[in-house]
Amino acid sequence: MKKNINSNFYIPQIEKRNRLARRFKYTTLAAVILSLSFLGFFLFDIVKTGYPAFQQSYIKVEIKFDEETASNPYGIFDKTMSKLISRAWLRSLPQKIAKNPQWMGTTQTFWALLNAEADQHIKGRLSRLDDSLKIKIEELLLKEEIEKRLNVIFFFTGDSKIPENAGFYSAIIGSILTMMVTMTLAVPIGVMTAIYLEEFAPDNKITQIIEVNINNLAAIPSILFGLLGLAIFINFFGVPRSSPLVGGMTLALMSLPIIIVSSKAALKSVPASIRQAGYGLGLTKWQVTKDHVLPLAFPGILTGSIIALAQAMGETAPLIIVGMIAFVPDAVTNITSAATVMPAQIFTWSGMPERAYIEKTAAGIIVLLSVLISLNTMAVILRKKFEVKW
């Protein structure tokens, strides 16, 4: 508005007020930008720390196989090379030889895994190598006898005390097993509860109390569920400690409120006309629910379950109390042996002193975040796809 001092509508304070209004608007915008930049900075930092872990350094070596080599793989190389080559790689040689007896007496060329200190130096970070070793590495790099490759070990090996050999595999499998238990327990119970509350429950005080109770359950700190798991599942029922079974049971209880609330919303969104048509044809309440309401509410229930799954997958505190942070290098194949899960593995690695574990922790975080983001995206896509406007 043009500043027309002589106009009857001119108020002297209006400029100041408009200035304040503009400042206010920009403050709120700044808040949004600040939040988004936290997110951006955070993701950038994690990726920057973690992506080097997806590459591992290897060195070209020649080994002559004879009796001595097969019995003592650690003595094959001279002192210098022994300080560079990974023990884990050498340790696996006898088994390889056993599988390939035709190698005996011949000389074979391999790309051997370099140990963590050498690997850190190659990636440009501080390492504990002597200068002479560092020079040797530079030489070999120039001669192209050292190269960096995609780190498949990370995805197919479990945890290890030897940093270059540490991988995420056992944690991934442990997470899968635990999630299977969680979903098998939480989804049926949650959906059944939602069906009862939506379709069958009378509208009285008791139902209200149940609903208040479910809302409260959603807000209880996760660590208290861990206490419940320890006191009742492990101590009272005797479920094996650190197993995906007890972890899954604890997480199932935590996921119940989310599944119940989203399933209730999904059931509520099915219009009454569908139900009434069923009743009109003489169907019982259960038949209407099972054959007509549930299939229509299914997309909503599915997205709710996926979101609950994603939340449960990132939970650490209750699983620590229940014991899932032991050193578990092998992937487990059943739900009653000790296992670890992805967030717990990240937690364990973050406490290890060797510098090589820092990038592994960040890499593990990248894997975990990718899984979570894809689950959430899938839920959103499914929701959009099945969204039916009544």
Place this chain on the structure above:
Amino acid sequence: MSNDLLFLLFFGGFIPILFIAYIVGKSKANKISAQGVTLHSQASQYGWLTALYTGLPAITFATTGIFLYLFDFYLIPPFMLIASALGLAALTLFIVTQNIKATTKARDLIENVLKNILILATLISILTTFGILFSIIFESLHFFQRESITGFLFGTQWNPDTAFLEGASRGGEDVANAQFGAVPIFAGTFYITLIAMAVAVPIGLFSAIYMSEYASLKVRNIIKPTLEILAGIPTVVYGFFAAITVAPFIVDVFAIFGMTASYRSALGAGIVMGIMIIPIISSLSDDVISAVPQNVRNGALALGMNKAETIKFVVLPSAMPGIIAATLLGVSRALGETMIVVMAASLRPNLTMNPLEDMTTVTVKIVEALVGDQEFDSSLTLSAFALGFVLFVVTLIINIVSITTIRRFHQKYKISNL
């Protein structure tokens, strides 16, 4: 016999019996209808009826037996329990099949049984709350039998270390007494929560105002889900970020001013926790601000206020109950947060006003007490439950206040629907 083998046996015998029940029931119904009599329900429903009536008594019997076994009331040997459960199933199968008539209201009976199964499922969520309450209270009572409550709630020295030796019956005169004064721990939790809310409330609230008042629909549809991502990041990841990036940064920044900050400062943990809580505050505040009816805003605009003034003096005060509720929810989340503080705060109970020092929280102490020695007869392990009990009560009160506030807010604006 190992538990696993027992389960295998039970299900191995049980599931075929259910199958047989279904087939037998259905065929009996078919036989009756083949004789020309009209059945009350469909034939398959009689099959389901038989299966249900066969299965339920057997399962209830087996479960009760297991519970009695666990409570050490009636020590029925497991093998006999399974055999008798299966026997019961077979017996009920026989009885039910004998009693199927054309007038048996299979449909209604099934309906009833299913409804009761649903009620049972609902009870599980109630049982969970009671389970948590029970286990925590039970163990806390153990703890308070040994240590004084007032000492716990008001004492300022927390040195539980030697309690382990007592529990392992290695205590004695030459061991210092364990002390359980939890005030420094409560103070640490409170302080870090305060820092977190100081970060989360301004940023969250202002972001919500922008999203609901100023942003175009397109922009809002991008920003809102992106902020939700912040809520979806696992807390262990935040903890790692706090320990590796934020804490050293704080140490460096304050070193410029000549002050020494600990690598495990309350400030570091608090800031990262605040970032985690931003989406909770912004999302809920956004909802309540959008729920304020447009006519309220129109009235203010008509009186000559500009947009910022409308928001500051009209919309926000109306939405205030909801915003307070959102803040309370954020506080409750911060109080119960574990991973960020385990990784970024320290183990040392420290009663101080300096946010640059390290301090510990209730959740950290719970984790510390329970990782390691798990025998439930030392005060050290039980102290975790006492702390958990306090945490539970406090968060419960805050949650109830928050939910009632929101409910009242929604009711207020539902009525005045001009």
Place this chain on the structure above:
Amino acid sequence: MSIKKSTMALLATASIATSMLANDQIRIVGSSTVYPFTSYIAEEFGATAGFKTPVVESTGSGGGMKIFCSGVGIGTPSFTNSSRPIKAKEFETCQENGVKEITGLMIGFDGIAIAQNKETPSLNLTREQIFLALAQEVPSKDGKILIANPYKKWNEIDASLPNREIRMIGAPTTSGTRDSFDEMVMEEASKSFPTYEGKPYKKIRTDGAYIPGGENDNLIVQQLTQDKAALGYFGYSFLEENHDKISGVTLNGIAPTANNIADGKYPVSRSMFMYMKNAHIGQIKGVYEFMNLYVQDAMIGQKGVLKNIGLIPMPTETLKEVQKSVKAKTLLTKEMVEKHTVLPVK
């Protein structure tokens, strides 16, 4: 329900049920000092011996003994690590709970190293000075009575010591390292103060100068890298593994090095042990084979792999005797426990 769906459900249940029938996972608990060594061997075992890798938990020697001695069931751990010999009381508890057959294995030596941040000026302490810094009650100036510990800085104890706040991060009471520290530093030092009337004193002050650091010794190391004024103590292997961040404090002029500890010159050294529950041999796959692998020369011998990560190996003759004892599955007796050994008493 169609026949196909129902058979699939049946198969699924059966497969889940059979997968539950597994008892081939060896569980090991115990000392945080021995934890890095046992985890290393556990990994070796899983990678080369064809058995499942044992699961190792760090609970502290005391905590581990408690869980180990709680019973013989398959759910209890098969091994426990300990950075000090099993105590008579613990042995009794074991016997009472049915754990009657235990075979012990000595792993090697360890020294308790006191360390500080590498950038802090070097320090030399005597046992008595450490005692005065940490005891709950210390002799008064005239030596006649005991008073609550008043010392806040090192130079208050002895003017030659630096002007630094007394802050020691150490092990909690579940830890064997703590037991060793109490015995070999506190109780030993208290003998030179007549005020204690000959009774060994090991109560540690609780006013904040001594901070129990939890079972994870790595965290203590981390804290030392950040807090330049603090001291910490842990097993020698942690000093060795982190020598780029922390340096050792000399005790009576002797530095904590592998040689000094092996010779016995460094006054605070001890042996580390692992105990096996013989009842689990045959019940859980690989229990005896694991013990067998551990005693190999290649593992804990003078040129063994554990030496590279900070273990101080025992003399070759002692190792031979330990190997013999393990081969014979020598059972632990009350006498052996009292003499703090795992070898048969002659």
